[in-house]
Amino acid sequence: MYLILLGPPGAGKGTQAQLITQEFGIPQISTGDILRAEVRKGTELGKKVKSIMEAGKLVSDDLIIKIIEKRIQEPDCRNGFILDGFPRTIGQAEALNELLKKLGPDKLKVLEFEIPDEEIIKRITNRRVCSKCGKVFNLLLNPPPPDGKCDECGGEIIQRSDDTEDVVRKRLNEYHEKTEPLIEYYHKMGKLHVIHANRTVQEVFAEVKDVLQHNFKN
Ligand code: AP5
Numbered sequence: 074m075y076l077i078l079l080g081p082p083g084a085g086k087g088t089q090a091q092l093i094t095q096e097f098g099i100p101q102i103s104t105g106d107i108l109r110a111e112v113r114k115g116t117e118l119g120k121k122v123k124s125i126m127e128a129g130k131l132v133s134d135d136l137i138i139k140i141i142e143k144r145i146q147e148p149d150c151r152n153g154f155i156l157d158g159f160p161r162t163i164g165q166a167e168a169l170n171e172l173l174k175k176l177g178p179d180k181l182k183v184l185e186f187e188i189p190d191e192e193i194i195k196r197i198t199n200r201r202v203c204s205k206c207g208k209v210f211n212l213l214l215n216p217p218p219p220d221g222k223c224d225e226c227g228g229e230i231i232q233r234s235d236d237t238e239d240v241v242r243k244r245l246n247e248y249h250e251k252t253e254p255l256i257e258y259y260h261k262m263g264k265l266h267v268i269h270a271n272r273t274v275q276e277v278f279a280e281v282k283d284v285l286q287h288n289f290k291n
Pocket of ligand 1: 080081082083084085086087088089104105106108125126129130131132133137157158159160161165196197199200201209210211212214235244270271272273274275277
C-alpha cells in the first residue's frame with residue numbers, strides 16, 4: 074500500500090507513521106526527517122534548506138520531488154511506503170501521481186489528520202526529539218529520560234529549532250494556504266479518509282488500523 078499522511082504540523086503524523094511501520098512492515102518516509110539529516114550533515118542541500126525550515130516556510134517543490142523520486146526506488150519500498158509530510162502542495166501531489174502511475178495508483182490511500190490549531194501549539198511546543206534516531210517525546214505525555222539521552226539509542230534529546238510558538242504559527246499558515254487544498258483534491262479522487270486526531274495516540278491508532286485493514290488487501 075502507498076499511504077499519505079496529510080495534516081498540519083504536530084497532528085501526530087510521525088507518531089502514527091512509526092506505529093503503522095511496526096504493524097504493517099512498510100517504511101516511513103518523512104521529508105522533514107530527510108531534510109533535517111541533510112542540515113545536520115551540512116550538505117549543499119542542507120545549507121539551502123536550513124533557513125527556509127527555520128522560518129517555517131515550505132522548501133521548493135523541485136527539491137522535494139527529487140528526494141521522493143529517489144527514495145521510493147529503494148528496495149525497502151517494494152511493498153509500499155508511508156509518506157509523512159509529502160505531498161504538501163498541489164504541484165507535489167501531481168508529481169506523485171506521475172510516479173505512482175508505474176507503481177499502481179489504486180494502492181494509494183490518504184489519511185487526513187484533523188485537529189484544531191490550538192491543540193497543535195500545545196503539542197509542538199512540548200515536543201522533544203532524539204537528535205540521532207528521531208524518536209519523539211512529549212514533556213506532558215511521554216517525557217524523555219531525566220538524563221536527556223534517548224532510551225532507544227543514547228542520542229541527545231533536543232527541541233527542534235522550528236518548534237517555537239512563533240515558527241509553529243508560521244508553519245500553520247503555510248499549511249492552511251498551501252497544503253489544505255489537498256484535502257479537496259484527494260477527496261475528489263476518492264482517496265481520502267478523515268482521522269479524528271484530537272484523541273490519545275492509542276485511540277488514533279485504533280482508527281488508523283481499522284481504516285487500513287478495511288481498505289487494503291495487500
Ligand atoms: P516536518 O518535519 O514534516 O514537520 P510537520 O509536518 O510540521 O510535522 P511535525 O513533524 O511537526 O508533526 P507530526 O504531525 O509528525 O507530529 P508528531 O507525531 O511529531 O517538516 C518540517 C519542515 O520541513 C517544514 O516546515 C518544511 O520547511 C520542510 N518540509 C518537509 N516536507 C516538505 C515538503 N513536502 N514540501 C516542502 N517543505 C517540506 O507529534 C507532535 C507532538 O505531539 C509530539 O510531541 C507527540 O508526542 C505528540 N502527540 C502525537 N500524537 C498525540 C496524541 N494523539 N495526543 C497527544 N499528543 C500527541
